[in-house]
Amino acid sequence: MSRSITYRDAINEAILQEMKRDERVFVYGIDVADHKRIFGSTRGLVETFGPERCFSTPLSEDALTGMALGAAVNGLRPILVHMRVDFMLLGMNQIANMISSFRYGSGGLVNVPLVIRAVIGRGWGQSYQHSKTMHASFAHIPGIKVVMPATPYDAKGMLISAIRDDNPVIFIEHRWLYDAYGEVPEEPYTEPLSQAKVLRSGKDITIVATSWMNVEAVKAAEVLSKAGISAEVIDARSISPFDETVIVDSVKKTGHCIVIDDDWIHCGFGAEVAARVSEQCFGNLKSPVERMGYAATPCPCARPLENLFYPNAVSLIKKIENKFDLEPIDLTGEDFYSYEKKFRGPF
Amino acid sequence: MSRSITYRDAINEAILQEMKRDERVFVYGIDVADHKRIFGSTRGLVETFGPERCFSTPLSEDALTGMALGAAVNGLRPILVHMRVDFMLLGMNQIANMISSFRYGSGGLVNVPLVIRAVIGRGWGQSYQHSKTMHASFAHIPGIKVVMPATPYDAKGMLISAIRDDNPVIFIEHRWLYDAYGEVPEEPYTEPLSQAKVLRSGKDITIVATSWMNVEAVKAAEVLSKAGISAEVIDARSISPFDETVIVDSVKKTGHCIVIDDDWIHCGFGAEVAARVSEQCFGNLKSPVERMGYAATPCPCARPLENLFYPNAVSLIKKIENKFDLEPIDLTGEDFYSYEKKFRGPF
């Protein structure tokens, strides 16, 4: 009955099933149909649905983004794929000025059902032009939905929801998650696009995480439990529209909150979480909401600096040790995610 | 000795004086040299410095943005002007991926002294494609400075600082401020690019505002003073790097804080202010930090809706009345800013 597959395969399955169900769905973008198939996530689409419904394109992100809008308002349900969110920024004008407001500007008469998938996350020392996330900047614009699933289950369920949704949805996938395994039902199902999700229950502190940072947070929570700290990990996952209820309820219970966001801190999504929690848990908070995220620098290439650039389970553990004035936990023997073990170049 | 000029003239004077002082400075962009001169702000430049140092360009924002970088690293100090921040989004890739990280990627060897001026603010029912602000999205990216002066004094002083600064500076000007008068010294002077500024002292509540919202906030503070509420108004003005000291000191004194940002609320700059204040004034806050900003919709055209879209002195007063459980203040006879009186079409 239960079946464990990777995040990559979960995405792939969601697309395959939706394309089968609904012939209006098609997939396009730079290199979606080459033999590498966007890290494997667009596997089988050309074979199953032909080059009309899955095709590689010229290197023209700006036009490709506008095309999604045109195809959507004319009755199709496009999925545009960017191998890196950094490339999506070439289509920022279309996202911010055109896609987000089309429905409003039609007086609500025309829906804009489109999905833009974009990959984020560390690779093999890619440094500063292949390492952005920017979900806060997209989420800032009303009219767009922004989601970041962190588990294979959510990847499939939320992608199906996104494809079926009648609004533009930006769907952000972390590259390291691609190899993560998790239980995923074979049949199609949907997950809500605007609800946070408790990944791990706890009572002493609420950790709100996004994307890969959930993996770090869960690991940190496991380690902390050995020191008697019971951490609740909440995957924010729906960046916009953002419903803080789950998070607020948790913090009202725990009294402490740390946000660990897979992005820069300044004017990032973490600020939004901190602002809402601080407002709505006013009086319940036993310590100020703290934020973690990328260092306030462009992403460096050199591994030792890159390791400092990104927050992780260890830096999260340290932060929480500080908060609770704990003795440093002995981390020897702990198996943290290591690049070297799981991820190789060249890309 | 004291001289009152408009914000428009303050900007114009800053550029004129800097171009005189430093022949590396030049100004370019769509329509900067036509007879309207960007609402008058680029007046006299062609006449004084010739078409080599002030020229209109093709409609190619993406390339124009990259050109600023190329000219800057080759020893000049370009000022690129966008009549609307919405158009600047066509250059988002250059800003986020190229300009912000050039210095870092050169190992600190190459400076990037450039200024991008962009106009924001209401016009004559422009609706959703000419009404964005997006300072949070620019400020989110390390390596860029983002400022929003709200007075003629700051417009001149901060623009001179921006031009002399060896980093890329995004300089955001609200259109309605163009007609605001204020005291501005004739000689060149600089104002810091990373410091908030107290516009009005008070002791009961801290209002943090950006751009035009400072005008609304000061007006609200005046009205509130009649009801015995003494509001301190702080112009955040430096969005990145952002130094919260002035704000935190104020809130520690007042115990209450409202942020009124000239932008959307979700994942906006207001969240950053609220997050920092909530963290650093933890224990000093007598009520949660509240946020005001644009409605979570694309900007509508119809005037009654547009009036609801934007926060203003009246909605701010109401918010503060609520916070302090005040009787509604009688606003008859108060002279609030009215479009009809000061601003006409067609643009």
Add this chain to the structure above:
Amino acid sequence: MSKIDRKELNLHLYKHLYLVRNAEEAIRKHYHEDEMKTPVHLSIGSEAISVGVCQAMQPQDQALATFRNHAVYLTKTGETDRFFAELYGKSTGVAKGKSGSMHLSAMDNGMICATAIVASGIPVAVGAALANKMQKNGKVVAVFFGDGATEEGVFWESLNIACLMKLPILFVCEDNELAVHAPNEVRKGYRSLTAIARQYRCHVFSDDTTDVEAIYHLTQEALYQMAETEMPCLIDLKYYRYLEHVGVNEDFNAGYRSRADYERWLKQDPVIIQREKLLSLGCSESEIRELERLIDGQIESSLAYAKSAPFPEPNQLHEDVYA
């Protein structure tokens, strides 16, 4: 084409020209009242382009325009009630007053949208054409843009993709050789747009006529060739913008262009020459007057309707953002 047919065709085209011209003249007349609180970019002088092109297409074919979109909107829809109401920001407007003058959309009439960000509608039109092709519905998309729009990179990306994918799309450059006040000399690093476009896998036409019938036939030829070859087409059509870039006034005193040019073009005013043609084709003055009176009446009544219509309710602010 027989003489009768030609007369009918020209009457039909004139009706549209007259509607467009006079709807905009009505805007000019009422704009100073400051009730139309939206920036207007008038099409006066260019009417033959929108009318000629759109009328040569099938009603179910689609159009996408710029901030200077009134002419395309009016000729595609033929209606003025929702049009004026939108300019007045009223709840009976095309977009309930939310979009204003610059972004008129009427999907049911094949008017996909208009956009106030230069060139940003072009890739949207390409996507719309792709959808039409995938759905094999036979619809053609005409995307209108100014000469200034061809300086935006996305125009070239879009042209390339349309040619590559053999999409049923007509690129129509409404070429007034001005972008706001900037002439070609400060904007173009090449001699001729059409010479470049000819290097792409598409058909290319150009003309500087103001004769709506000529543009109608040119478009029909373009559509025929597109259908035959499954290739897109680019048409560059010159015209003269009579009024200021935005707003309802003349601006010959601004110094960036001369009144003499205007007067030369005025001799070929698309509405006037079409009216003269009708007379020469045997229409009577009174027949024409009758038609004009009808349209005048339509405009008057729409204006009155718009003025008296209610503004959107406050709750409308938050409606229509998400489906």
Add this chain to the structure above:
Amino acid sequence: MSKIDRKELNLHLYKHLYLVRNAEEAIRKHYHEDEMKTPVHLSIGSEAISVGVCQAMQPQDQALATFRNHAVYLTKTGETDRFFAELYGKSTGVAKGKSGSMHLSAMDNGMICATAIVASGIPVAVGAALANKMQKNGKVVAVFFGDGATEEGVFWESLNIACLMKLPILFVCEDNELAVHAPNEVRKGYRSLTAIARQYRCHVFSDDTTDVEAIYHLTQEALYQMAETEMPCLIDLKYYRYLEHVGVNEDFNAGYRSRADYERWLKQDPVIIQREKLLSLGCSESEIRELERLIDGQIESSLAYAKSAPFPEPNQLHEDVYA
């Protein structure tokens, strides 16, 4: 040119070709050790382009390249210490290990930068050329980009602006007719890039030679014409990418291209034919070997230096963000 001169020139060019080729072969040799933690896009097969173009320019002239930038970097700087150190992420690297392989910059040697966002360096080069023109310093900028980059709108915006403003810039398309694995057929809506470029106010050249001397002379001719006419120039140079798009391996089994093409091009390998030319010009085998040994030594020593160099200190993370 006398025979002596020609021999010297070709030796000079060979030296650069050899350096580029063997620096990259060294990367291939050591990459599997997993110490160079940076994605590498190798130039192997294209060396004649970067070397021919850059060596035809003056040392103070400037270049700007793509992620596939090693060849341009190495021929502009001639150095390998900071180069390898950067690939190893060491503090002695060009950018103290911050940039990695894809964004090498060496301003002092006229290497402005390289960029991993396709086409994004092109307008930067235009701005650099504008600065040179305004400063009347006589410098020319060569901007290198792949054929895929010409699909990005910003390429066309940049070409237009450079032609309009008569900037001293050389657009060099390193044309391998591939973008990652996508051939021209899925990317181009036109027949020929150069045919389009000829419609702009610039000079246009193209060639599919792998003879570095030919490219050198072609570039000199281009520079001469640019200086004479104050117009930019575009050169389209074909080559064959020997290895996978990113990484150090061959990928003929991937299915998107055939080994036969490779073998045909290999017969004209730029390094091999240049070596043969040297012999035919009267260089002795031992003279050439000596030169090669010197370069081999340089590479070996730089590699060792890079491997033994320290990583940047933690505080380096926050340095260099702002001036």
